[in-house]
Amino acid sequence: MVVDDVADPIPGPMHSLVRVVACGICGSDLHFVHHGEAMVTLSAEAGGGGSLDFGRDIIMGHEFVAEVLEHGPDTPGPKPGTLVVSIPIVFPTLPPVPENASSNAYSNEFNGGYAELMRLFTPLLLPVPNGLPAHQAALTEPMAVGIHAVAKSGIVPGETAVVHGCGPVGLAVIAALRLVGIETIIAADFSPARRALAALLGAHIVCDPAVDDVMDVWQREASATSTLVQFDAIGVPGSLNRAMKRAPRASRILVVGVCMQPDAITPIWGINKELSLQFVLGYTPEEFTAALGHLAEGRIDGAPMITATVSLDEVPKAFEDLANPDRHVKIMVTPNG
Amino acid sequence: MVVDDVADPIPGPMHSLVRVVACGICGSDLHFVHHGEAMVTLSAEAGGGGSLDFGRDIIMGHEFVAEVLEHGPDTPGPKPGTLVVSIPIVFPTLPPVPENASSNAYSNEFNGGYAELMRLFTPLLLPVPNGLPAHQAALTEPMAVGIHAVAKSGIVPGETAVVHGCGPVGLAVIAALRLVGIETIIAADFSPARRALAALLGAHIVCDPAVDDVMDVWQREASATSTLVQFDAIGVPGSLNRAMKRAPRASRILVVGVCMQPDAITPIWGINKELSLQFVLGYTPEEFTAALGHLAEGRIDGAPMITATVSLDEVPKAFEDLANPDRHVKIMVTPNG
Secondary structure, three states: OOOOOOOOOOOOOOEEEEEEEEEEOOHHHHHHHHHHHHHHHHHHHOOOOOOOOOOOOOOOOOEEEEEEEEEOOOOOOOOOOOEEEEOOOOOOOOOOOOOOOOOOOOOOOOOOOOOOEEEEEHHHEEEOOOOOOHHHHOOHHHHHHHHHHHHHHOOOEOEEEEEEOOOHHHHHHHHHHHHOOOOEEEEEOOOHHHHHHHHHHOOOEEEOOOOOOHHHHHHHHOOOOOOEEEEEOOOOOOHHHHHHHHOOOOOEEEEOOOOOOOEEEOHHHHHHOOOEEEEOOOOOHHHHHHHHHHHHOOOOOOHHHEEEEEOHHHHHHHHHHOOOOOOOOEEEEOOOO | OOOOOOOOOOOOOOEEEEEEEEEEOOHHHHHHHHHHHHHHHHHHHOOOOOOOOOOOOOOOOOEEEEEEEEEOOOOOOOOOOOEEEEOOOOOOOOOOOOOOOOOOOOOOOOOOOOOOEEEEEHHHEEEOOOOOOHHHHOOHHHHHHHHHHHHHHOOOEOEEEEEEOOOHHHHHHHHHHHHOOOOEEEEEOOOHHHHHHHHHHOOOEEEOOOOOOHHHHHHHHOOOOOOEEEEEOOOOOOHHHHHHHHOOOOOEEEEOOOOOOOEEEOHHHHHHOOOEEEEOOOOOHHHHHHHHHHHHOOOOOOHHHEEEEEOHHHHHHHHHHOOOOOOOOEEEEOOOO
């Protein structure tokens, strides 16, 4: 990872030039730095589209908020100075992908948000409403991840949610669970700081796995009166199998944490208990727009998740700092100071 | 595995004494002989109920058809001589379990169907209708497994099914897919005999994985016009991961084959493609009853699946023979000759 000067992007038709105000550092970026090539190779093996040339520059950063500078030829768009966010990539799980769309996440062609300037696909620009502060608007993307995972789970009020892991993804899931009216949300994380945030974002019970197994807590507090949906937002080898082991019969597990390595599961646990595992990724454009609305209207208060703001030069150091889950949750990069 | 004399069962209240006419040998029994203790230990670790004393007799056989001999005290039931089948176990995934119910599958207390006599729970007895031959009635249980798996999949006409493995479970899935009107069923097995049976039971396309990858066949024949549901009826390490690798985006995989060992999957394939894995086991009492009706009314012709009939003394040899998938599919044990 290097910080360097590159040529300014020039917006063509249907594209806009924007100045980045802030861009959150995502856990996927941390993975990508270490395992990027392996990730792309694995995806390609399984029919995942997209190619990436690791001999060329890749400017990361997909949780951005930016200010409109100008639009390409014959391209109407929000007036210069407007604060905007945009879905950074139209997930191929959710066709149709608009022609000419930019992908600002992990691309050789388009800058991500760890850059002063970006070229975005104009039809996808969303003006930030209601005076929402820019740094909070940059939380739209991770919050959309939580909203999508909860929607895919099909969880309904009366069911209990257990959230394993309270990093940004787990916290977004907790916020989204509150939005759909879940009345018992039990969240677990080893970090006291992350547990405190889990409670702020809406978890009803938080527990420290070093002291109290979250599934024991569920058993004690909620198993008699409700069915369970588990959200695995840990994403390390073994976490899915642990969720399967303690899962009650006929329950579902949402896999939202990204585990890069092959991982062992115990199929007979799945079979004996007729478990359902739903893997999830990304969000729809509608969910992204909804996330922005929830932040702007104050239905989600993401502000406490932002634990630091850094310049472009400080990004490599910030990546290191994020390894300490007790100091940081979401670090904002401000490429233009 | 031994063949020996044991005391005759005596029916108490709510129980009936029956004479076994035939009992199919199930793949689970083959597993159980080699891995029974490990299976029970693994299940117990993950909260699966039930205990089993491996120091005592366990008489296997849960695909039985029998003739009523007599009922316990104050127990009304079908008249002696009636040919009956019964759900062998009320799966705890599907409460409530009737009080006093017998479990005739893997029990220290109740004989399974590899015995001359059994004690069954009277309210669960189903008279065999419509003159259905006894040996075909013994296919009720495996056919119910297929009906359940297809119901859990939520597959609807217009979707395509790929069935990996055409042993008894895969064949039952194929028959059940036809019953719900699936118009493209693609089935794969290395065995020519099993492929022929797959076609007889309703597969529209059968393929030999040694010659033509089933997912290439799907890609060629059906991917342009329909979504896909895969049924993994192989149940060996690696089969689930292979299904995940070739699965199209946002598709679902039903895990119906029982893999006993821990098994490696590649979570990032699941995540990138938002796959759904649904593990399935057993059936509801309603599905069991429906399976009997389909056999009796000729909507499923199971007769070609029965490849041999053996006496009790020949059961150990039959277990060995079943290792050869080209000679046998379903072997019927006839304990009373």
